[in-house]
Amino acid sequence: MHPRRKQRLVWVSLIVVLSSAAIGLTAFALRDNINLFYPPADVVAGKAPSDRNIRLGGMVVEGSIERSDTNLTTQFVVTDYEGSVAVRYTGILPDLFAEGQGVVAEGRLDGEGVLVATQVLAKHDENYMPPEVAAALEGKSKASVAPVSP
DSSP: OOHHHHHHHHHHHHHHHHHHHHHHHHHHHHGGGOOEEEOHHHHHTTOSOSSSOEEEEEEEOTTOOEEOSSSSEEEEEEEOSSOEEEEEEESOOOTTOOTTSEEEEEEEEOTTSOEEEEEEEEOSSTTOOOHHHHHHHTTOOGGGOOOOOO
């Protein structure tokens, strides 16, 4: 092999190895920052991890909102009409948060299967629904909602 070709091959190989290492290290560093979306049916089935943040989306069940008298803690139930998950959130909820509305809550599951939310997002008008929530609710009916006690 010609010395000039050999030198080029070494440089190309070095660039490929260093690029692969950089991509691998970046992916490793970002893996804890990924918040995966889970519908309530998957959470009830045990498919959602309890050791990392997740996003839970669905509809707020009618009559499930319970507000604390002493602090800003609110507990409610989110459903995708196949499963229901209780959510506990401490803070000020969005103005458009209401029963029967679409919501996405971000947080961690506790030992009892309750999502302890750090952030709650509500839909912003009557036509909008987060794509993940719309996909999870597609083809399901309100008649199959099983109530969950928080």
